[in-house]
Amino acid sequence: MPVFELYHGEISTCSQKVRITLAEKGLAWTSHHLDLRKSEQHAPDYLRLNPNGVVPTLIVDGVPIIESSVIIQYLDELVPEPPLRPADPLGRANMRAWMKRLDEHIHAATGVLSSSIAFRFEDGHENQIKTMIDPAKRARKMESFQKGVEAPLFRTALGTYDRLLSDMDSAIARHGWLAGGAYSLADISYLPYAARLHHLNLSGLFAGRPGLTDWYDRLKVRQSVKLAIDEFAPRRSLDLMADNGADAWPRVEIILNELRGAADKAAS
Ligand SMILES: N[C@@H](CCC(=O)N[C@@H](CS)C(=O)NCC(=O)O)C(=O)O
Numbered sequence: 001m002p003v004f005e006l007y008h009g010e011i012s013t014c015s016q017k018v019r020i021t022l023a024e025k026g027l028a029w030t031s032h033h034l035d036l037r038k039s040e041q042h043a044p045d046y047l048r049l050n051p052n053g054v055v056p057t058l059i060v061d062g063v064p065i066i067e068s069s070v071i072i073q074y075l076d077e078l079v080p081e082p083p084l085r086p087a088d089p090l091g092r093a094n095m096r097a098w099m100k101r102l103d104e105h106i107h108a109a110t111g112v113l114s115s116s117i118a119f120r121f122e123d124g125h126e127n128q129i130k131t132m133i134d135p136a137k138r139a140r141k142m143e144s145f146q147k148g149v150e151a152p153l154f155r156t157a158l159g160t161y162d163r164l165l166s167d168m169d170s171a172i173a174r175h176g177w178l179a180g181g182a183y184s185l186a187d188i189s190y191l192p193y194a195a196r197l198h199h200l201n202l203s204g205l206f207a208g209r210p211g212l213t214d215w216y217d218r219l220k221v222r223q224s225v226k227l228a229i230d231e232f233a234p235r236r237s238l239d240l241m242a243d244n245g246a247d248a249w250p251r252v253e254i255i256l257n258e259l260r261g262a263a264d265k266a267a268s
Helices: 013-023 044-049 066-079 089-117 125-130 135-150 152-175 183-200 208-222 225-231 235-267
Strands: 005-008 030-033 056-060 061-064
Touching: 005 013, 005 066, 013 066, 013 089, 013 183, 013 225, 044 056, 044 208, 056 066, 061 066, 061 183, 066 089, 066 125, 066 235, 089 183, 089 235, 125 135, 135 152, 135 235, 183 208, 183 225, 183 235
Parallel strands: 005 030
Antiparallel strands: 005 056, 056 061
16 A cells, blocks of 8 residues: 555645545545645645645655545545445446536635635734735635625625535435435535534524435544544634634525525526
8 A cells, every 4th residue: 555645734625525535445644734824835845746835735655646636536546445436437427526516616615605704813814815826716815804704705605505505405315425325425525515514603504405414414423524524623713613603694694595585586
């Protein structure tokens, strides 16, 4: 078996995906924890491993692999047991479509929700933007930090999430898991994002979505999830998200109802 080293962040959702997969496969790894609040992911030595200046990066026998979705698919191919992808090609296509949606839309929306509700209240948050590599991400952060839940981007991100959660609820009600009848990398990919909603006290988004709620309850008790999410999450980050999330929820609920009202009107 190769030697694995992981550069990761304690509450980074993409790092959580990789840590869950490593735990599901029973793989040992050496930890290089980067403090994202101190912009350690933008240091020149790290940029040589991951030119995007983000976590995670998995080092396999000295060779870096970047992009969390690529990393978890690599791990599943390298260590086939237990399988974390559907056996049939159609199921695998479905799994990859879920993962693509996460990479293209949901990950950015999560950043907007988290920064607008909680991270704008963290000490030194402005410093994190200065060295950020991706200009689009830098602009999103700036708007979230300045305007919080009143940012136009926040409204869009909340709508993106509301549609996602409806789709997840329907898919799970149909097959039990996101990509079909078995637990897969699609479930592993979305679990950290669902956990983030709970950490931000946005559990109200799960209301009236029994399939989604049941899926989350089944997943959060897995040993891999406890190891990968719960054991790495520092109290100060959990408190920052929970306290500011509780304060924000009444306003978030109003925006959500406005968005749902507008969607109903457009559909009628
Ligand atoms: N598409 C990348 C996204 C990585 C990413 O955005 N990582 C975040 C943490 S979840 C990060 O490092 N943010 C700090 C920064 O952008 O400076 C992946 O899936 O690996």
